[in-house]
Amino acid sequence: MEDLNKNQIVLLTVLISFVTSIATGIMTVSLLQEAPVEITRNINRIVEKTIETVTPATILAPSQKEVTTVIVKEEDLVVDSINKNIKSIVRIEETDAVSGESSLYGMGLVVSKEGLIVADRKTIIANNFYKAVMSDETKLNLSPLGVDKQTNFILFKANGTIGEKPNEKNYAFVPVTLSDSDPKLGQTLISIGGDVTNAVTIGRTISLIQKDLTVGTTTTKYLANIETDLATKDLMSGSPLLNLSGDVVGMKISGDTSRSFIPVSLLKKDISTLSEPTKTETVKTQ
Incomplete structure (x- = not known):
């Protein structure tokens, strides 16, 4: 040992530790194989608990977000x-x-x-x-x-x-909430009618009818009617047309065809016009 330098002593120590570890492992396995079943079962439980304790929990990086998927049915x-x-x-x-x-x-x-x-x-x-x-x-x-x-x-x-x-x-x-946009083709729509009690009908947008609007020398197109495939049985004058968010996208008027609605853009325009000051009107109450 006196002829060995410091590096050689360190390497020798590591080699001895390695050989000792292998020998200890072999002896442990041999003893476990010969040990009663109850002892080995207890040892395995201790090892499993130890692994659960020292295993770190999953930590999300600051840039990562946990995503939860929520399935919402159309109904x-x-x-x-x-x-x-x-x-x-x-x-x-x-x-x-x-x-x-x-x-x-x-x-x-x-x-x-x-x-x-x-x-x-x-x-x-x-x-x-x-x-x-x-x-x-x-x-x-x-x-x-x-x-x-x-x-x-x-x-x-x-x-x-x-x-x-x-x-x-x-x-x-x-x-109600008046929608900021008109419906799109194929979009699911809901209407409520019924003379006495509410009756619901559900369908889709099948056509968007546009017309020309000319002001001076400029002509622009605007949405004039929303055509749907809604059942007509309970639709009536004033029936609202709703999207799945619950916003009003149109309203039924008596002069239109049975499945046609005036779009919310024109409804808003009329409300604005009707809200402007006008001549005094007689108020009759019962």
Whole structure:
């Protein structure tokens, strides 16, 4: 040993440790093979627990994000879309001032928290009475706005519950969400109709009808109608057209073909026109 330098001593020590480790391993395996089953089982459990303890958990790098996949069924989106709008859909009744008989004017949509309701424009008779039947069966007096304007739709203003003075009771109006974009071909659409109770029909956009608009020397195209394949049984004047997000993308008017809807872009334009100041209109309440 005295003739060995430092490096040789280190290498010799490593070699002896290596040989000793191999010999120890061989002896351990031999002993385990000869040991009773219960002892080897306990040793294996200790080893497994030790490995679980020292194995580090998976750590995501700062740039990595854990992604969770959530599957949403179309039927769930349909239900959510309907529930989102159910409190905003009203039925408008018209009562003849002479006979006192009432009839369904059409469906309407609440478009503001102040009680503005948009509906298909039909003939408004000055002395007749109009009322809205809300989703909770509350009945509200209505006054038509913008009767003298040339639009596809008309606005009504709620003035109070039936049997009370106008504005005596504050009703919590829930306005719809008007979509910022028109539907695309093939897109799933939902409409709600029914004379007395809500009836749902589901379909798709099958055609987008465009027309020319000429202003001066400039001609541009605009979306005039949304053609769908919706079942027509329960569709009626004022039926809303919804997308799967629950936004209104169109509305039914009586002059259109049975499966055609006026797009939300034109509906918004009419609401803006009807909301502008106009001459004073007579408010009739019961």
